[in-house]
Amino acid sequence: MSAEPVSPASRSHPLGSRATAVEVRRSARRRRTVSAYREGNRTIVLIPARMSAAEEQRWVAVMLDKLAAQESKRMLGDDELAERAAWLSEQYLDGRARPDTVRWVTNQNTRWGSCTPAEGSIRLSHRLQGMPEYVVDYVLLHELAHLLVPGHGPRFWALLEAYPRTERARGYLEGVVAAARLPCLPTARDGRGGQREER
Structure with a gap:
């Protein structure tokens, strides 16, 4: 070749x-x-x-x-998730965000991640597993930023400005949410015995 x-x-x-x-x-x-x-x-x-x-x-x-x-x-278990969080904190937050625990959870179906600053804990929804790494990184970084700034004011968003794929990741997640709201479209026979999707 x-x-x-x-x-x-x-x-x-x-x-x-x-x-x-x-x-x-x-x-x-x-x-x-x-x-x-x-x-x-x-x-x-x-x-x-x-x-x-x-x-x-x-x-x-x-x-x-x-x-x-x-x-x-x-391969991304809780230990790898904690490693990734530490790496993201070093890269984008000067290592200032130091969670005590970072783990996947299966009881978050309406949010992608959550953080309890008083406990230093970060939890990511299992629904993120298998999504592109830049999306998982964005959600992790979002929660890491909450360890430093609790709300969603200008100081919080300023922390995420350094991450180059913030807008792309947010767009991806918005697309996932929008797609989940779409009705299932029925399929129709295409005359050749196969299936085709209605568009």
Whole structure:
């Protein structure tokens, strides 16, 4: 297979301070599909050779999010969640937010996370499991910020300004909530014996 590597980009890993290298490989044989996999401490993204630089950038972000979501389903227990919280606090809050406990809970169905500053405890809804890592990071950072500022005033939102994916994560969560409110659409036979969705 002919592949034309593009200069690797570096991306910071959420569970530690090491950087994960991203290597993009272009292939003339690949027409439409994009795939990605981990190889040691690198992420390899395979794309069609004809993709523009903008398309490449977009697809690299999409594939990194997909891999992260798969990995968070498999490995993100309470201990890893606490590690991630410590990392986020160091990166975005100068290490000032130091929770005593960080854990997943199954009894939060109307909120994504909660925090009790007096106890130093943070709880994340199990519904976040499997969502892209930047979404989980945003909710964790949101709750960490509440350890420093209890309400949602200007001081609180100023703490989240440093996180570059705040708006994207909030949009993702709003989309999940909106999708849950949509009625289930019936399917109709398409005349060939298959199923098709009504749009």
